[in-house]
Amino acid sequence: GAVVSQHPSWVICKSGTSVKIECRSLDFQATTMFWYRQFPKQSLMLMATSNEGSKATYEQGVEKDKFLINHASLTLSTLTVTSAHPEDSSFYICSARDLASVDTQYFGPGTRLTVL
Amino acid sequence: AQSVTQLDSQVPVFEEAPVELRCNYSSSVSVYLFWYVQYPNQGLQLLLKYLSGSTLVKGINGFEAEFNKSQTSFHLRKPSVHISDTAEYFCAVSEGAGNMLTFGGGTRLMVKP
Numbered sequence: 448g449a450v451v452s453q454h455p456s457w458v459i460c461k462s463g464t465s466v467k468i469e470c471r472s473l474d475f476q477a478t479t480m481f482w483y484r485q486f487p488k489q490s491l492m493l494m495a496t497s498n499e500g501s502k503a504t505y506e507q508g509v510e511k512d513k514f515l516i517n518h519a520s521l522t523l524s525t526l527t528v529t530s531a532h533p534e535d536s537s538f539y540i541c542s543a544r545d546l547a548s549v550d551t552q553y554f555g556p557g558t559r560l561t562v563l
Numbered sequence: 564a565q566s567v568t569q570l571d572s573q574v575p576v577f578e579e580a581p582v583e584l585r586c587n588y589s590s591s592v593s594v595y596l597f598w599y600v601q602y603p604n605q606g607l608q609l610l611l612k613y614l615s616g617s618t619l620v621k622g623i624n625g626f627e628a629e630f631n632k633s634q635t636s637f638h639l640r641k642p643s644v645h646i647s648d649t650a651e652y653f654c655a656v657s658e659g660a661g662n663m664l665t666f667g668g669g670t671r672l673m674v675k676p
Contacts, residue, residue, distance in 0.1 A: 453606070481663070490653065490666045491607075540606050542664075550595055550614055550657075552664060554607035 450474055451543050453555035460531055461563055468526045468558045470541030477543035480524040481552060482516060485538040497524045521546075531562045565590040565656050569667035577675050578646055584639040584670045586628075586654030596637040597655040597664065598628055607653065613637060624648070649674045 450473040460466050470480055478499045483491040495505045495516050503516035513535075515527040524543075528535055538559050542552040570585045588594060595614050599607040611622025618630040628639045637654060654667040 451606070490668045493663055493665075496663065542607075551597075551609065551612060553609070554599070556606040557604070559604065 449545060449548075449551075449553040451541065451553050451555040453539075453541055453558050455558060456556060457559045457561075459561045459563065462532055463530055465527055465529045466531055466560060468528070468539055468541075468560075470524045470526070470543070470555050472522045472543040472545075472553070475543070475545045475547065475553075476521040477524075478521060478546055479544045480518060481542045481544075482514075482524075482526050483540045483542070485540060485557075487538075491540060494526075528560065531560070533562045536560055536562045565594065565658055565665045567654050567656050567665055567667035569652075569654055569670045571670050572668065573671045573673065575673045575675060576644055579643050581642050582640065582644050582648075582672065584652050584654075584672065586637045586639065586667055588635050588637065588654075588656045590635075590656060590658055592658050594656045594658055596628075596630060597657075598622065598626070598637070598639050599653045599655060600624075601651040601653065601669075603650075610639070610652075644672070644674045646674050646676060648672060 452471045454469045480497045482494045485491045494509045495503045497503045497516045497518040499518045505511045518524040540557040542554045566589050568587045576582045597612045598610040611620045613620045613630045621627045652670045655664045
């Protein structure tokens with residue numbers, strides 16, 4: 448149980464294009480999902496907290512117009528990197544909080560974004 | 564504000580030897596504590612968590628951790644490691660159920676034959 452998927456797992460795009468990453472909770476409902484960014488050999492940095500049916504809450508320093516988050520249902524949140532640039536290349540990981548067990552976050556497998 | 568410190572960035576150890584990965588935290592309130600493992604190019608998998616009750620917590624893959632409030636520590640231990648335990652380990656803390664997680668810098672466990 449408590450499986451979170453991400454799609455795609457790896458994406459390469461040209462500079463200036465937009466990329467959408469999906470995060471799904473497969474066997475539970477999640478009113479809250481989190482988006483993290485991880486640079487090589489570094490820890491996870493929280494980018495934003497996504498609540499179903501409302502606007503996301505962004506951490507300080509994260510551009511909300513560049514990283515668009517939509518949480519349209521209890522099982523799906525999307526992160527769109529708009530006008531991507533090489534410095535946006537990173538490993539993006541989402542997590543979801545189970546309604547039935549709010550103390551624990553379950554993580555997706557991550558999406559590696561490479562911007563050329 | 565909460566913070567987490569993992570004192571060792573890398574821990575090399577021989578197979579079948581015991582290992583301890585250290586984690587210290589700071590917080591002004593009661594916290595929930597977690598250990599996650601990350602294999603290369605993968606997301607995080609929950610190893611174990613401390614919410615309340617017994618300070619010794621047992622997790623998956625033979626790992627355990629002990630919450631020490633006076634020392635504000637939550638060290639992870641395994642009595643005998645395997646090659647397959649080679650991975651990155653993250654300690655994390657949250658102030659209350661469902662609140663954001665703050666991660667430590669990670670410890671790379673390298674198990675050698």
